[in-house]
Amino acid sequence: MNIVEFHNVAKKRKDFSIENLSFSIPNGYITGFIGPNGSGKTTTIQMMMDILQIDTGDIKLFGTSHKNYRIKQKIGFVYDDLYMYEDFTIKKMKAFIAPLYETWNETLFQSYLKKFQLPFTKKLKHFSKGMKMKCSLLFALSHEPEFIIMDEPTAGLDPIFRRELLDILQEMMTRENQTIFLSSHITNDLDRIADYIIFIHEGKILLQASMEEIQEQYHIVKGERNLLDADTKRLFIGFQDSTVGFQALYRGDLTLFDDVSDQLIFEKATLEDMIYFMTRKGI
Numbered sequence: 001m002n003i004v005e006f007h008n009v010a011k012k013r014k015d016f017s018i019e020n021l022s023f024s025i026p027n028g029y030i031t032g033f034i035g036p037n038g039s040g041k042t043t044t045i046q047m048m049m050d051i052l053q054i055d056t057g058d059i060k061l062f063g064t065s066h067k068n069y070r071i072k073q074k075i076g077f078v079y080d081d082l083y084m085y086e087d088f089t090i091k092k093m094k095a096f097i098a099p100l101y102e103t104w105n106e107t108l109f110q111s112y113l114k115k116f117q118l119p120f121t122k123k124l125k126h127f128s129k130g131m132k133m134k135c136s137l138l139f140a141l142s143h144e145p146e147f148i149i150m151d152e153p154t155a156g157l158d159p160i161f162r163r164e165l166l167d168i169l170q171e172m173m174t175r176e177n178q179t180i181f182l183s184s185h186i187t188n189d190l191d192r193i194a195d196y197i198i199f200i201h202e203g204k205i206l207l208q209a210s211m212e213e214i215q216e217q218y219h220i221v222k223g224e225r226n227l228l229d230a231d232t233k234r235l236f237i238g239f240q241d242s243t244v245g246f247q248a249l250y251r252g253d254l255t256l257f258d259d260v261s262d263q264l265i266f267e268k269a270t271l272e273d274m275i276y277f278m279t280r281k282g283i
C-alpha cells in the first residue's frame with residue numbers, strides 16, 4: 001500500500017511550475033526526497049499537506065483525498081522552521097496542541113522532552129535553531145503519527161544532533177506501520193537511512209527507486225580522458241572531464257567495460273553523485 005499518491009499534479013507559481021507530477025510513497029519505509037535548491041521539494045510537501053492549492057491533478061493520503069481533515073491526525077509534520085509564536089513556551093504550546101490530537105501520548109511527550117533536553121518554560125524566541133527543530137520534532141512525534149513528513153530537518157543542525165536525529169528516526173522505524181518522508185539536500189544523511197529515493201529537479205521527478213536498486217545499478221566510472229569519445233559519452237547519464245581524466249555516472253551492468261576494465265576505476269555512486277551528474281545532463 002502507498003501512504004501518498006500524486007497523480008498528474010500541476011501547479012504554477014510565479015517563475016516556477018510543476019507539471020504532471022506523479023509519484024508514490026510506500027507504507028512502512030523511509031523515503032528520501034532529494035533535489036537541488038529550488039527544485040520544488042517544499043512546494044511538493046506544501047501541496048501534499050494542502051497548505052498550497054494544486055491547479056490540477058489528484059493527491060491521495062492514506063487512500064483518501066489529501067483535503068480530508070481527519071487524516072491530519074495520523075501525520076506528524078516537521079517544518080524547516082518553527083511556525084509558532086515566539087513568545088510561547090513549550091508549556092503553553094502543549095496546552096494548545098495536545099487537545100487537537102486523539103492519539104496524544106503524554107508519556108512519550110515527557111520522554112522526548114527529557115531526551116531532547118528542552119526547557120519547558122523558556123520562550124521560543126530564546127531557542128537556538130537546533131532547539132527549535134527539536135521542539136518541532138517533539139510535537140510532531142508526541143501524537144504517535146503513522147506518517148512523518150520532514151522538510152529539511154537536518155539543515156542548519158550540528159553534526160551531533162543530526163546524527164541523533166537520524167538515530168531517533170531509525171529507532172522509530174521499528175514501530176509497526178511507521179512511514180517517514182524526509183526532504184533534504186544533505187544527501188549523506190539519506191545515504192545512511194533511506195529505503196527509497198525520489199529525486200526532483202525543476203519540478204519534475206527524475207528518479208524514483210529503492211536504495212538497493214540505486215546501489216546495485218548506479219556507478220561512478222573514472223578513467224583517462226582518451227577513453228572518453230563520442231560513443232562512450234553516450235553510455236553515461238552525465239560526465240565531467242578535465243585535464244586529469246574523466247568521471248561519469250553510469251547505470252547498468254559493468255561487464256560492458258570488461259575490455260578496458262584495467263584502465264578504469266569503478267565506484268558505487270552516492271546520492272550526491274546522482275544529483276550532480278543527473279542535473280548536469282539530465283537523464
Ligand SMILES: Nc1ncnc2c1ncn2[C@@H]1O[C@H](COP(=O)(O)OP(=O)(O)OP(=O)(O)O)[C@@H](O)[C@H]1O
Binds near residue numbers: 014
Ligand atoms: N511563495 C512563493 N511564490 C512564488 N514562488 C515561490 C514561492 N515559494 C517558492 N517559490 C519558487 O518555487 C521554486 C521551488 O521552490 P521550493 O522551495 O519548492 O524548492 P526546494 O526544492 O524546497 O528548495 P530548497 O532546497 O532551496 O529549500 C523556486 O523557484 C522558488 O523561487
